[in-house]
Amino acid sequence: MRVLVVEDELRLAANIVAGLREAGFAVDHAADGIEGFDYAEQNLFDLIVLDLMLPGRDGLSVLRAIRLRGIHTPVLILTAQEGKSSIVELLNSGADDYLAKPFDLGELIARVKALIRRSKGTSSPVLQVADLSIDTVRQTVSRGGEDIDLSPTEYRILEYLAHRPRAVVSKKELLEHLYDYDWEHHSNVVEAHVSNLRRKLTVKETEPIIETLRHRGYRLREGGEP
Amino acid sequence: MTSSASITKRLTLAVLLLEFVAALVLIATVFNHERHVQFTVFMTNLRASASALFGALQEADSNDANIALDTRGLSLPPRAIYSVSDSIEGVLGTQGQVPLITAAPGTFTESKVGGRAYLFYVLTGERAIDPGKPFAVIHHVRIVFGLPIGRVWHEIIEAVRFFAIATIVLLGITAWLLTWLIRRFLLPIWQLAVEADNINTDNWVFNAPASSKRFVELRPLASAIETSVLRLQHSFEKQRRFTSDAAHELKTDLAIVKSSLQLLQMKRRTVEEYEHGLSLGLNDIGRLEATVQKMLTLARLEQTPKNDAQTCDLTEAVYEAISQSQPFAEIKQVPVMHDLQVRDAIVPVGKEDAILLCSNVLVNALQHSPLHGRVDVTMALNAGSISLQVRDQGEGIKQEDQPFLFDAFYRGDESRSRKTGGTGLGLSICKAICDRSGGSISIANHPGGGAIVEITLPAVRKDHAEGRST
Numbered sequence: 001m002r003v004l005v006v007e008d009e010l011r012l013a014a015n016i017v018a019g020l021r022e023a024g025f026a027v028d029h030a031a032d033g034i035e036g037f038d039y040a041e042q043n044l045f046d047l048i049v050l051d052l053m054l055p056g057r058d059g060l061s062v063l064r065a066i067r068l069r070g071i072h073t074p075v076l077i078l079t080a081q082e083g084k085s086s087i088v089e090l091l092n093s094g095a096d097d098y099l100a101k102p103f104d105l106g107e108l109i110a111r112v113k114a115l116i117r118r119s120k121g122t123s124s125p126v127l128q129v130a131d132l133s134i135d136t137v138r139q140t141v142s143r144g145g146e147d148i149d150l151s152p153t154e155y156r157i158l159e160y161l162a163h164r165p166r167a168v169v170s171k172k173e174l175l176e177h178l179y180d181y182d183w184e185h186h187s188n189v190v191e192a193h194v195s196n197l198r199r200k201l202t203v204k205e206t207e208p209i210i211e212t213l214r215h216r217g218y219r220l221r222e223g224g225e226p
Numbered sequence: 227m228t229s230s231a232s233i234t235k236r237l238t239l240a241v242l243l244l245e246f247v248a249a250l251v252l253i254a255t256v257f258n259h260e261r262h263v264q265f266t267v268f269m270t271n272l273r274a275s276a277s278a279l280f281g282a283l284q285e286a287d288s289n290d291a292n293i294a295l296d297t298r299g300l301s302l303p304p305r306a307i308y309s310v311s312d313s314i315e316g317v318l319g320t321q322g323q324v325p326l327i328t329a330a331p332g333t334f335t336e337s338k339v340g341g342r343a344y345l346f347y348v349l350t351g352e353r354a355i356d357p358g359k360p361f362a363v364i365h366h367v368r369i370v371f372g373l374p375i376g377r378v379w380h381e382i383i384e385a386v387r388f389f390a391i392a393t394i395v396l397l398g399i400t401a402w403l404l405t406w407l408i409r410r411f412l413l414p415i416w417q418l419a420v421e422a423d424n425i426n427t428d429n430w431v432f433n434a435p436a437s438s439k440r441f442v443e444l445r446p447l448a449s450a451i452e453t454s455v456l457r458l459q460h461s462f463e464k465q466r467r468f469t470s471d472a473a474h475e476l477k478t479d480l481a482i483v484k485s486s487l488q489l490l491q492m493k494r495r496t497v498e499e500y501e502h503g504l505s506l507g508l509n510d511i512g513r514l515e516a517t518v519q520k521m522l523t524l525a526r527l528e529q530t531p532k533n534d535a536q537t538c539d540l541t542e543a544v545y546e547a548i549s550q551s552q553p554f555a556e557i558k559q560v561p562v563m564h565d566l567q568v569r570d571a572i573v574p575v576g577k578e579d580a581i582l583l584c585s586n587v588l589v590n591a592l593q594h595s596p597l598h599g600r601v602d603v604t605m606a607l608n609a610g611s612i613s614l615q616v617r618d619q620g621e622g623i624k625q626e627d628q629p630f631l632f633d634a635f636y637r638g639d640e641s642r643s644r645k646t647g648g649t650g651l652g653l654s655i656c657k658a659i660c661d662r663s664g665g666s667i668s669i670a671n672h673p674g675g676g677a678i679v680e681i682t683l684p685a686v687r688k689d690h691a692e693g694r695s696t
């Protein structure tokens with residue numbers, strides 16, 4: 001999952017970015033409202049963490065502009081302002097959630113996860129695809145009751161696919177959602193990770209659960225199907 | 227215990243009292259005048275009646291040259307008493323009990339008859355029988371004529387009573403009319419009060435009612451309320467903005483500290499990671515501390531009494547500030563050029579505050595200086611004041627920022643944001659220091675480029691300063 005953090009306070013942004021990366025997200029950072037909007041406009045993110053008081057363009061205006069463009073990425077607002085009226089205005093302007101500063105970093109990460117889950121159409125923290133079970137909180141995977149040890153990148157690929165079972169996810173989409181701009185990446189890195197993942201998931205002579213569709217991408221099979 | 231007084235009652239009472247006094251004076255005047263008139267009439271009447279009696283003396287029918295009183299056809303006032311006597315014949319006629327009056331003729335005498343007060347007039351005259359003849363007889367007639375005075379007093383009292391009753395009726399009508407009128411006149415004050423009562427911290431709108439603006443006496447009150455409401459609103463809003471900005475600032479700093487530590491807590495880390503994280507966290511706390519320190523400085527400057535009578539030499543403070551900001555100037559490679567030719571630049575500012583003022587302005591100038599720029603500090607002594615100018619070679623100030631430069635937490639543009647390390651309190655502190663000592667501070671763009679800060683402080687005479695210097 002890829003998250004955009006728009007926060008002008010650099011020390012705070014650094015902490016949020018580090019926390020989210022440790023929680024397994026690909027994170028990009030924008031330091032002002034104008035840059036933030038430019039990033040968000042590309043519609044590559046699974047969630048946007050948006051500060052309200054920003055130089056250049058304030059958070060509320062960025063939020064409204066994003067929604068006006070028809071971008072439905074969940075937005076979590078960070079605010080240090082008091083008052084219920086501004087919260088109502090925020091939610092009415094298209095925000096999905098908000099956190100008041102000084103917030104809890106753990107709570108921020110939990111809310112980010114919950115918002116992403118909900119936006120993908122599920123509210124349970126445990127994703128079930130056929131006999132595959134993915135715990136998005138503990139970031140563990142088991143198949144047929146047997147735990148499978150995955151690298152962080154493999155886990156992220158699997159979680160992204162599991163959020164969209166039976167849909168074809170292109171290699172480009174995977175790249176966009178799993179890596180931030182800070183990473184040097186190539187498509188064959190993804191191929192290597194997917195092949196490792198497929199190998200690890202094939203336990204006890206079961207069928208490979210990840211399909212590769214030539215020139216189209218990858219698909220997570222949901223039991224029984226060819 | 228507070229007693230409430232009513233303007234309506236007081237005004238009414240005052241007017242009624244005045245009117246009552248006027249009525250008393252009027253009644254006294256009427257009484258005097260009436261008494262004078264009535265007595266004049268009464269006395270004239272007495273005199274006339276006595277003369278009439280004298281006229282009624284006729285030659286008697288007998289041939290003995292006697293005279294007799296013939297009162298037929300004579301209309302005398304009722305209850306009149308008189309006695310007519312003749313030196314020759316004695317009493318010619320009486321009516322009523324006339325006391326013995328020995329007064330000189332032509333005078334009035336008061337005397338009591340049967341318990342009633344009477345006024346008597348004594349008339350003497352000569353009556354000649356057969357005048358011009360040798361046997362003419364001259365009768366010396368003395369007439370004492372009296373009338374009861376009670377009638378006069380009755381007339382006077384009647385007149386006074388009429389005026390008294392009229393006055394009481396008038397007082398009543400005045401009281402009623404006055405109450406009504408005063409209520410009417412005071413209505414605009416009521417309306418003003420009702421409007422003023424609507425002012426509160428959520429509603430700072432005060433529209434003086436039209437009625438209060440119509441009256442010359444109320445106009446100053448209405449406009450005074452208007453201006454004080456505006457002033458109050460301004461300072462309240464300023465206070466509210468400060469509180470909200472301060473909260474915002476502190477929360478942001480707290481959020482940084484908190485998230486730094488929570489990041490460390492997320493998983494087990496190596497000793498190096500902990501060390502790095504802790505030193506970052508300490509830096510974050512340092513900044514929080516600096517923000518709090520500046521807020522406290524500002525609060526102290528704005529709250530403590532102004533007459534603490536501290537003075538210092540501004541030149542020394544400038545030198546101290548320059549040496550304090552030397553490391554920063556070296557990093558930016560901006561030389562600080564100074565021309566401080568004023569001797570004994572004693573200003574009514576405590577030494578620490580003066581250094582704080584100078585170094586804030588200096589650091590501000592350095593922050594806005596481009597690399598390899600320069601900052602010029604000059605000082606001048608004007609009539610009774612000392613001015614300090616600090617000029618940088620930066621981009622100058624934007625027109626739209628001008629009104630807010632000294633507002634707490636105001637950061638003009640991105641370059642002034644927290645990234646540069648400023649809390650947005652430096653200039654506010656400078657302004658508070660200048661205001662407290664009766665000086666001023668202003669920022670303008672220098673015609674030759676860059677911004678120029680001008681501080682003007684009142685000069686303290688040296689001999690004066692030595693006495694109080696702390």
